[in-house]
Amino acid sequence: MSDFRPLPLQGQRTLILAFDPHLKAADVGRSDAVFVAGSRPCELAGLDYEPERISLRRLASPLPCRALTQFRPTAAVVNTLRSAWVGPILAAARYGVDRFFLVDAPGSFFEVNARGALVLAGARTARRGLARLPRSERLEELLGQRFDPPWPSLEATGPAARAIAAQAMARPLRPLPEGPLRIVHFLGTLSPGGAERQLTYLAEGTRARGHRVEVWISHSLEGSNGHYAPRLRELGVKVRALPTRKRTSLRPEGLERSGLSGRALKDLEEHVAAPSLIPLLQLLLDDPPHVLHCWLDQTNLVGALAGLAAGVPRVLISARNVSPARLPRLLEPWFRETYHVLANCPRLTCVANSEAGAKDYAAWSESDPAAWKVVTNGFDVESLVPCSPETRAATRATLGVAPDDFLVVGVFRLAEEKRPHDFLEVVRRLRERVPRLRVVHVGSGGLGQEVRAEADRLGLSKVLHFAGRREDPWTILGAADASLLTSEVEGLPNVALESQALEVPIVLTRAGGAAESIAEGKTGFVCEVGDLEAICERLERLAQDPDLRQRLGARGRERVASEFSLERMVEATLALYPAR
Numbered sequence: 402m403s404d405f406r407p408l409p410l411q412g413q414r415t416l417i418l419a420f421d422p423h424l425k426a427a428d429v430g431r432s433d434a435v436f437v438a439g440s441r442p443c444e445l446a447g448l449d450y451e452p453e454r455i456s457l458r459r460l461a462s463p464l465p466c467r468a469l470t471q472f473r474p475t476a477a478v479v480n481t482l483r484s485a486w487v488g489p490i491l492a493a494a495r496y497g498v499d500r501f502f503l504v505d506a507p508g509s510f511f512e513v514n515a516r517g518a519l520v521l522a523g524a525r526t527a528r529r530g531l532a533r534l535p536r537s538e539r540l541e542e543l544l545g546q547r548f549d550p551p552w553p554s555l556e557a558t559g560p561a562a563r564a565i566a567a568q569a570m571a572r573p574l575r576p577l578p579e580g581p582l583r584i585v586h587f588l589g590t591l592s593p594g595g596a597e598r599q600l601t602y603l604a605e606g607t608r609a610r611g612h613r614v615e616v617w618i619s620h621s622l623e624g625s626n627g628h629y630a631p632r633l634r635e636l637g638v639k640v641r642a643l644p645t646r647k648r649t650s651l652r653p654e655g656l657e658r659s660g661l662s663g664r665a666l667k668d669l670e671e672h673v674a675a676p677s678l679i680p681l682l683q684l685l686l687d688d689p690p691h692v693l694h695c696w697l698d699q700t701n702l703v704g705a706l707a708g709l710a711a712g713v714p715r716v717l718i719s720a721r722n723v724s725p726a727r728l729p730r731l732l733e734p735w736f737r738e739t740y741h742v743l744a745n746c747p748r749l750t751c752v753a754n755s756e757a758g759a760k761d762y763a764a765w766s767e768s769d770p771a772a773w774k775v776v777t778n779g780f781d782v783e784s785l786v787p788c789s790p791e792t793r794a795a796t797r798a799t800l801g802v803a804p805d806d807f808l809v810v811g812v813f814r815l816a817e818e819k820r821p822h823d824f825l826e827v828v829r830r831l832r833e834r835v836p837r838l839r840v841v842h843v844g845s846g847g848l849g850q851e852v853r854a855e856a857d858r859l860g861l862s863k864v865l866h867f868a869g870r871r872e873d874p875w876t877i878l879g880a881a882d883a884s885l886l887t888s889e890v891e892g893l894p895n896v897a898l899e900s901q902a903l904e905v906p907i908v909l910t911r912a913g914g915a916a917e918s919i920a921e922g923k924t925g926f927v928c929e930v931g932d933l934e935a936i937c938e939r940l941e942r943l944a945q946d947p948d949l950r951q952r953l954g955a956r957g958r959e960r961v962a963s964e965f966s967l968e969r970m971v972e973a974t975l976a977l978y979p980a981r
Contacts, residue, residue, distance in 0.1 A: 407431065408431075408478065408502050408504075408510060409512075410431050410432040410476055410478075410502075411431040411432075412433060413432050413433060413475045413476040413500070414432065414433050414434050414436075414472060414473060414474050414475045414476070415432040415433075415434070415435050415436070415474065415475075415476050415477070415478060416436050416437075416438060416469075416472075416474035416476070416477045416478070416493055416496070416498060417435060417436070417437045417438065417439070417452075417477070417478045418438050418439065418457075418460075418477055418478065418479050418489045418490065418493060432476075434452075434472070435452040436452060436453050436454075436455070436468075436469065436472050436474060437452045437453070437454050437455075438454070438455050438456070438457055438460045438489060438493075439456070439457050453468060453472065455468070455469060457486075457488070457489050460488075460489055460492045460493075461488035461489055461491070461492045462492075469496055470496065473496075473497060474493065474496055474497065474498050475497070475498065475499075475500065476498060476500040476501075476502065477490070477493045477498045477500070477501050477502070477518075478501075478502045478504060479501060479502070479503045479504065479518065486522055486526065487519060487522045487523055487526055490515070490518045490519055490522050491519060493515075494515035494518075494519070498515065499514050499515050500512060500514070501513050501514070501515065501517070501518035503518065503521065555673060555734060555735055556671075557667070557668040557669075557671035557672060558668075558671075558672050558673050558674075558735045558738070558739070559735070559738045559739070559742070560664075560665075560668045561665065561668035561669045561671075561672045561706070562706060562738065562739045562742040562743065563742055564661075564662070564664070564665035564668060564669075565665065565669070565706050565709050565710045566709065566742050566743065566745075566746040566748075566749075568660065568661070568662075568665065568709070568710070569709040569710075569712075569746060569748040569749075570746065570747070570748060572712060574714070574748070575712070575714040576714070577691055577692075577714055577715065577978070577979065578691065581611045581612045581613055582612045582613070582690075582691040582692055582978065583612070583613045583615070583690045583691050583692070584607060584612055584613065584614050584615070584690060584691065584692040584694060584978075585614075585615045585616075585617055585690040585692065585693050585694070586600055586603075586604065586614070586615070586616045586617070586694045586695075586696065587616075587617045587618075587619070587681070587693060587694070587695045587696070587700055587704040588600065588616075588618060588619070588695070588696035588697055588700045589618060589619050589620055589697060589699060589700050590618055590619075590620050590625075590626040590627075591616070591618055591622065591626060591627050591628055591629040591630050591633070591640070592625045592626055592628050593625060593628040593629070593872075595721065595778075595892070595894075595895045596696050596697055596719075596721040597628070597629050598629070598895070599721070599754075599778055599779065599970075600616065600629075600696060601629045601632060601633060602779050602781065602967055602970065602971075603779070603970065603971060603974055604616065604633055604636065604638050605636050605638075606779075606967055606968070606970070606971030607971060607974075607975065608636050608637055608638060610971075610975070614636075614637075614638045614639075615638065615639040615640075615641065615690070616633055616638055616639070616640045616641070617641045617642075617643055617681075617684075618640070618641070618642050618643065619643055619677055619681075619699075619700055619703070620642065621642050622640065622642050627640075643677075643680060643681060643684065659682070659686055659710055659711065659712075660712075661710065669682075669706075669710070672706075673733070673735050674699075674702070674703050674735075677703055678703045678706060678707055681703060681704065681707040682706075682707040682710050682711055685707055685708060685710075685711035685713060686711045689711055689712065689713055690713060691713075691714055691715065692713070692714070692715040692716075692717070692978050693705075693707075693708040693713045693715070693716045693717070694717045694719065695708070695716070695717065695718045695719060696719045696721065697719075697720075697721060698720070698725050698731060698733075698736060699733070701718040701719065701720070702718070702735075702736065702739045702740070702743070704716075704718070705718050705743050705749055706739070706743075709743075709746070709748060709749065715750070715978050715979075716748070716749050716750070717749070717750045717751075717752060717977060717978075718743065718749065718750075718751055718752070719752050719753075719754075720751070720752070720753045720754070720758055720759075720762050720773075720892075721753075721754055721758075721892045722758060722890065722891070722892035722913065723757065723758050723761040723762070723890055723891070723892065723913040723914075724758075724761045724762045724764075724765035724766070726765050727761070727818070727889075727890045728818060728890060737765060737766060740762065740765070740766035740768070741766045741767050741768060744762070744763070744766050744768030744769070744772050744773070745768050745769065745772070750774065750977050751768075751772055751773045751774065752773070752774045752775070752776055752974075752977060753773055753774070753775055753776075753892075754775070754776060754777055754778050754892055754893045754914065755775065755777065755892055755893040755913060755914020755917050755918075756775055756914065756917060757913045757914040757916075757917065758775075758892050758893070758913055758914050759773035759774070759775050760773075761913070774977055776970060776973045776974050776977070777893055777914075777917070777964075777965060777970070778893050778895060778898065778965060778970065779965060779966060779967040779968075779969065779970025779971065780895075780898045780899075780902065780961055780965045780966070780967065781967050782902045782958065782961050782962045782965075782966070785875055785879070785899060785902040785903055787879060787902075787903050787904040787954075787958065788879040788880055788903070792879070792880075793879070793880045796876055796877065796879070796880035797880050800839075800841060800866065800868075800877070800880075801839075801866075802839045802841075802880075803837070805837060806837045806838070806839045807835050807837055807838050807839065807882050807883075807943075807944040808839045808840070808841065808880065808881045808882050808883075809828075809831075809838070809839070809840045809841075809881060809882065809883050809884065809885050809940060810840070810841050810842075810843065810877055810878050810880075810881035810883075810884050810885070810905075811824055811840070811841075811842045811843070811844075811884065811885045811886065811887075812842075812843045812844055812874045812877075812878055812884065812896045812899075813842075813844050813886060813888065813896065814844050814845070814846040815842075815844060815845060815846030815847065815848040815849045815852050816846045816847060816848060817848065818888060818889055818890035818891075819846075819886075819887065819888045819889075819890075820887045820888060820889050820910075820930075820931075821846075821848055821852045821887075822852070822855060823887040823931065823933060824842070824885065824887045825852065825855055825856055825859060825861065825865075826933055827885065827887065827933055827936050827937055827940070828840050828856075828859075828861055828864060828865050829859050829861060830933065830934075830937045831937050831940055831941065832861070832864050834937065834941050834944075835940075835941060835944045838864055838944070839864060839866075840861075840864055840865045840866070841865075841866045841867075841868055841877055841881075842865065842866070842867050842868065843868045843869070843870075843871050843874045843877055843878070844869075844870060844874075845869055845870040849867075853867060874899075875899060875903060878896075878899060878900060878903055878905060879903040879905065881900075881905050882905070882943065882944070882950055883905065883906050883907065883908060883940060883943045883944075883950065884896065884900040884905050884906075884907045884908070885907070885908050885909070885936070885940065886907065886908075886909040886910065886915065887909075887910055887930075887936065888909070888910055888912040888913075888915065888930075889910065889912050889930045889931070890912055890913055891910075891912040891913040891914060891915040892913055892914055893913075893914040893915070893917060893918050894909070894914075894915050894918055897909060897915060897918035897919055897925070898918060898961050898965055900925070900957070901918075901919065901924050901925070901954075901957030901958060901960060901961045902957070902958055902961045902962075903954075903958075904951075904954030904955060904957060904958050905954055905957075906924065906925045906926075906943060906949075906950055906953035906954055906957065907919060907924075907925040907926075907957075908925060908926045908928065908936055908939045908940055908943075909925065909926075909927060909928075910927070910928055910929065910930045910931075910932075910936075911927050911928070911929055911930060912930055915927070919957070919960075920956070920957075920960055923953065923956050923960075924953055924954075924956050924957035924960050925953060925957065926939040
């Protein structure tokens, strides 16, 4: 039960270093051409040619290889990291390769440049050399490091999850104390995203109720990664960036406290996420909280496995979207099997922020839908005040929008799942129907350059303005006559709640939990994904009927205040912390 992720080699001339028989034809079949270095058999069924070959010794020779010089490789696959030796990587770099795909398990890889590949290979070589020194075991114990650590493997990843779940079920359930709880939230960063904002709201609410709250993140707090850290610290919440990727094995006392069997420990150390999972497990064994609340897919799974293995009394995973199967760029090949094991473990609580998200995760992970609880987003409606006539006029003036123009605002990331090209097509069609149409997009993303070029091609420059990423998108959104979201993948979009709180009617698509965020026909309109004509009709109707806009807007603010309050979200979450 794993999901295959092909290497992004389209248009590349690929050099395979130390060929591994686990490599599939689909991995490299999109390359323009393939050249193999190493002595292992190369059987890539599906290729319509026999790749050229070179020995690793010849590759690393100071004398240039004419065939490889003519081949001009642009990417290299190192499969697996067991074969990450400095010589071949240095030679590949000498032939011009600067994209190295290091395959750490079948279907799982990461990309580095030549310098990154050399650093990793050098560190690996040095550590293996240290492992051969006399009395290296004693030195490992003193430093808390394995010099020759096991390498990650998808074959070990599934058994590790099953062993940890079985061990958790065999333990007696530890009761929570009567008084305040110590709650640790675990996620990747504190960047300015929707999940991070919900965590901040929840931390504030639980802290106000007397609980001790901490936030642990798996990355550094530098730059935008620490966006919410100052606010959390003001609230008295301890924020901690974990020293992950430092340890590859448990300390002896941690191993004893964990109660892991020899086989389970071996599988855990070979887990694909071991560099972050094991340090977290050690911290939880050293300083266990009452509740470990994990957020977002990668940290959901790493945190839940570590929490169950450490015997944390209550462990939750929090899904904030539909399943990652619908977001391939975020999907790792070990996610589905691990979700399947965890969601079917009664010692774990699974929570989603929409009914659609809960159903999608349950279907994808082949777990009981009843195991997925739903707590919709909370929203501080008082933090967003509808624009006064004066503020509205001033904001529109700065955007070059006249008082009588019909202003549509889109606040979303320029990513494939948001369908920005649908957004552009709606603008193109609506321009013919609404003469005084003006549109502003707020946000950034990987498709930014492509979308702007398409807007120019469609001749939308006089109608559509790209405002880019803004710290205060609500200022622009509040001055709009309507907002628009054309996504095909959504959790429960915060922009829908924000739009309603600002008394701006929204038109959105039936993507994930988006339809659950509004009241159809009462606070906005829901259309099917890709039904651009229906979207245009709803926006045209709003453009022609100012009274309708006013009614929908007023009802929207009332609905957000009553159905998406922070109080309701905090209480509903706290109700999940007791034992299932």
